[in-house]
Amino acid sequence: MIRLDGKEVSKALRKTLAQSVEKTKRPPGLGVILVGEDPASQVYVRNKMKACSEVGMESVEIQLPSSASEDELITAIAAMNENPGVDAYLIQLPLPKKFNEQEMIGRIDPKKDADGLTVENLGLLMAGRPRSVPCTPNGVMQILKFYDIDVVGKNVVVIGRSQIVGKPMAQLLLAANATVTVCHSKTENLFEHTQRAEIVVVAAGQPKFLKKEAFKKGAVVIDVGMHRLPSGKLCGDVDPEGLENWVSALTPVPGGVGPMTITMLLQNTLSLYQASESAT
Ligand code: NAP
Numbered sequence: 001m002i003r004l005d006g007k008e009v010s011k012a013l014r015k016t017l018a019q020s021v022e023k024t025k026r027p028p029g030l031g032v033i034l035v036g037e038d039p040a041s042q043v044y045v046r047n048k049m050k051a052c053s054e055v056g057m058e059s060v061e062i063q064l065p066s067s068a069s070e071d072e073l074i075t076a077i078a079a080m081n082e083n084p085g086v087d088a089y090l091i092q093l094p095l096p097k098k099f100n101e102q103e104m105i106g107r108i109d110p111k112k113d114a115d116g117l118t119v120e121n122l123g124l125l126m127a128g129r130p131r132s133v134p135c136t137p138n139g140v141m142q143i144l145k146f147y148d149i150d151v152v153g154k155n156v157v158v159i160g161r162s163q164i165v166g167k168p169m170a171q172l173l174l175a176a177n178a179t180v181t182v183c184h185s186k187t188e189n190l191f192e193h194t195q196r197a198e199i200v201v202v203a204a205g206q207p208k209f210l211k212k213e214a215f216k217k218g219a220v221v222i223d224v225g226m227h228r229l230p231s232g233k234l235c236g237d238v239d240p241e242g243l244e245n246w247v248s249a250l251t252p253v254p255g256g257v258g259p260m261t262i263t264m265l266l267q268n269t270l271s272l273y274q275a276s277e278s279a280t
Contacts, residue, residue, distance in 0.1 A: 002147065002249040004222070006139070006259040009146040013263050014055055020270060021056040028273035029058040030114060030265070031080045031089030035073060036066035036096045045092055051262045057269060060086050066096045073104060081109040087273035088114035088132070090265070093164075111276065114268050117164065125171050131275070132268045137169035139260025140201060140222050141176065143251065149199070149220055151178040157193050159183045159210075159237075160203035165224055169201055190214075208239040212246050220249045224257050 021028060030052050034045050052059040062076045080089045089112055095101050110120035116132035124131045144151060156178040160166035166182060173180045181193050194200050194214045202210055203224035215221060225237025236253030243250055251257050
């Protein structure tokens with residue numbers, strides 16, 4: 001079994017990114033709006049800022065307390081939209097429950113949408129003219145590419161249909177000429193689908209819920225899931241027990257899809273910077 005090492009892929013892509021950034025007229029800038037004091041979100045934001053400086057990009061952060069009002073968040077979004085040093089930005093999700101996430105995402109200038117989650121950018125992806133692509137599914141595509149895993153004509157099953165992972169994942173695979181089946185919590189006889197698939201992308205948000213018997217021998221398994229167990233250890237949606245001599249390739253958790261997400265964020269920042277430069 002090949003271990004699909006997202007850290008390795010990320011390292012290679014970030015090296016290329018840093019070389020491209022060196023040639024830009026000014027450092028591209030990534031902004032992050034963080035609302036609240038959630039420790040996991042704070043770590044994610046810190047990692048994003050660190051990754052920016054490692055490839056020579058600037059970062060701009062706006063922090064609001066969880067007591068912030070909707071008007072304060074709208075003002076922060078407007079400030080990012082208007083800041084000429086910010087080429088791309090995101091609102092760190094999840095937002096505290098009192099906010100309407102979709103409405104807030106809808107206020108992001110689509111030309112600065114670092115996560116590719118605005119309706120305009122999701123629509124462009126659907127139309128086959130991607131501008132800013134959701135980072136996690138894009139990271140999965142880069143892993144497949146790096147390891148020369150051909151998806152053309154293959155039966156690929158995506159488990160999960162969220163706006164952030166499952167749906168754009170299916171769209172990217174379809175654009176790459178895979179034969180895609182999307183499964184979700186209402187899918188009957190899930191294993192009938194997964195056992196036929198040459199590639200399975202699992203993004204169900206259920207710790208270790210797919211075991212060896214779910215996959216056909218030799219399948220490629222991409223585990224997008226990320227969960228912290230009570231022991232503090234991380235695990236994915238797939239139970240790796242017994243997979244070593246069964247599947248042909250697997251993304252480990254941690255160290256598989258996870259490291260790719262921030263790299264794709266940097267990639268989107270660079271492409272949005274380049275698009276705005278060429279428009280001026
Ligand atoms: P989500 O919004 O909770 O969506 C989960 C999807 O899985 C839903 O479409 C749901 O179906 C489906 N599902 C749930 N239980 C299922 C079951 N038993 N059988 C088949 N389908 C099932 O989660 P998400 O945001 O897409 O994230 C998915 C996972 O990826 C999570 O573990 C998350 O932590 C992880 N993640 C990792 C990264 C990373 O950087 N590595 C980034 C984003 C997310 P319904 O639509 O019918 O409810």
